[in-house]
Amino acid sequence: MQVVVVGAGIVGCSVAYECAKAGAKVTLLEAGRVAGATSSISFAWTNATTKFPRAYYDLNVAGMRAHLELRRDFGTTPWFTQTGSVEWRNRAEDQPAYLENFRQMKEWGYGIEWISRETLARMEPEVNIAGIGEGPISYFPEEGWVDPALYCAWLLRAAKERWGAEVLEFSRVTVIESEGGKVRRVRLADGRNFAADAVVNCTGGWADASLGDAQGIPLESTIGVLGFTSPVALTLRSQLHADDLDIRPDGAGRIMIHKISVDATMKGPEPLATDSPQAAELLRSAREVLPALEAVELEALRSTVRPYPADGFTCAGAMPGLEGHYMAVTHSGVTISPYLGRAVADEVVRGEWHADLDAFRPDRFFQNPSPVAQMSEA
Ligand SMILES: Cc1cc2nc3c(=O)[nH]c(=O)nc-3n(C[C@H](O)[C@H](O)[C@H](O)COP(=O)(O)OP(=O)(O)OC[C@H]3O[C@@H](n4cnc5c(N)ncnc54)[C@H](O)[C@@H]3O)c2cc1C
CATH class of the missing domain: 3.30.9.10 (D-Amino Acid Oxidase, subunit A, domain 2)
Structure with a gap:
């Protein structure tokens, strides 16, 4: 399976790492430098305190645990400091x-x-x-902080060395092309194009942009x-x-x-x-x-x-209207990323559904009322 990940901040690097680990052939396309945007100007505090409602708290706790679990993959996590x-x-x-x-x-x-x-x-x-x-x-x-640029560097090095992932900087995606309602390829500003069975949009604060046949999500950044x-x-x-x-x-x-x-x-x-x-x-x-x-x-x-999706909550899941187009955008991205990367890989590559993401699906922005807004009111 060929997965193209768009955007190499902490979210995109986590998704690329986990999709490659799950067995996909991964190409990560970044308009600028790896971790060159929001992820390198983040307070980067891993926490779930004051994160309401319960489903959003649970997602952040899962992220905190996933940071600790990365030690199993690497033996050492020099990007993570857990001093409370x-x-x-x-x-x-x-x-x-x-x-x-x-x-x-x-x-x-x-x-x-x-x-x-x-x-x-x-x-x-x-x-x-x-x-x-x-x-x-x-x-x-249990709280700590992350150095996101180091985190991205280590995960991408492993994705390349262990599973052959391809990482291309200064490669801006302008169009996601489809055939028969399904993602087919990704085209860059410089004319290069890449075949794709699935495209995961990890463009953070730019995720409101339409990329050809692929629509964005509303942001209130x-x-x-x-x-x-x-x-x-x-x-x-x-x-x-x-x-x-x-x-x-x-x-x-x-x-x-x-x-x-x-x-x-x-x-x-x-x-x-x-x-x-x-x-x-x-x-x-x-x-x-x-x-x-x-x-x-x-x-x-x-x-x-x-990057805030319009209702303030994480947006993760298949986009309506275009098969193979997946969205992974969130504030609290430093906390959530290692878990989000794993969950996206489970859904996109392994075909395993994550019920804990159900409240955070993109289709809430295209229907009324939004499930997460209902949870907040409850
Ligand atoms: C001041 C501040 C404090 C914060 N504090 C915390 C905190 O304490 N804890 C926490 O968990 N979170 C915190 N956050 C939020 C967290 O930093 C973000 O949620 C996270 O960095 C988002 O990562 P990302 O990968 O989605 O975005 P980014 O790092 O912005 O990555 C998106 C990438 O997509 C690329 N891109 C965009 N469009 C295209 C395209 N068409 N083609 C190719 N590439 C493209 C961009 O160049 C960029 O590199 C904070 C943020 C800020 C600004």
Whole structure:
């Protein structure tokens, strides 16, 4: 079976790896560089906390497990760090939702516990404990983060060396051609074409584009911004989540900073200077949590599209109207990808249906009412 995967972000690389492993002849076509788009500008936190409804939580938990299971394939997973997360809310008005999330996560069996200020001070002595409000502090030992570019590199190397997958960068797909209502071939902007029994669309924030006979899905993407400090001598190991601020180590002493209210200032994925108001706000917020950042500036800011299918949930499954055209697009893509890749390979290559994806099928965008919207209301 010839499977063409379009897009080599973390989703496409996972799908290509798993389809090749399942026995398909795989060609992965990427318009730019492997992991050159959203996947390399991601906070990349593996988690299922606050992921509602239950089916979406379960999908994220399956992704977290699949990250651990990849160790069996590789013996080592140098792209994955599992040092846990710490979270708190400073504002009194945010406490009810924070406490309710703790209760629900605990009931669903998620790794979550309260820790004291003394414990946090021992774990992470550089955190400004006095700056944390009155509310309780939660700890998530099973959470971690991924270096998506490394992840993609390792999976694609294995897909090529073990199963002969072909990976072509700078190869933009413009048309998916069909015959008799079935996918037949994929044509590139430069005129090359590739025969296909199945095409898996993993184009993330570009998945709303029609490619010849293949339609896209509606997206409501947003913009995300990350700040990176210059190297700083800190021993910080955990991820820190305080209100809408996220902080974590990013290797070689650099600290990565993300803040949702900074994302909200963006109209598009524009270049941002290290002396922009967004940089100042990221640093100001992070310094309140880590006073050692007082002497440090941002080395870089990066912004990109966060790919959200129009209802905010993962979209995975056969597209209506064109046999052999499959969609795999999601936010939380770093968390979900290793599981999504496996599930797509089961469905496309092995012909094994994944009932846990039923709430996330693309046809919900082409019918009314959407099953996942009904679940959210329940
Ligand atoms: C700031 C920020 C923070 C985030 N934090 C988290 C987090 O903490 N945890 C988490 O799980 N997720 C997080 N996400 C979301 C996560 O990063 C994404 O869900 C994930 O990276 C999407 O991967 P992808 O492979 O679908 O997209 P991409 O990495 O964008 O890959 C899609 C690829 O398709 C290619 N392409 C597009 N059109 C074509 C075409 N016609 N032909 C060939 N190639 C094409 C593009 O060039 C691109 O390389 C975050 C995102 C951002 C921006």
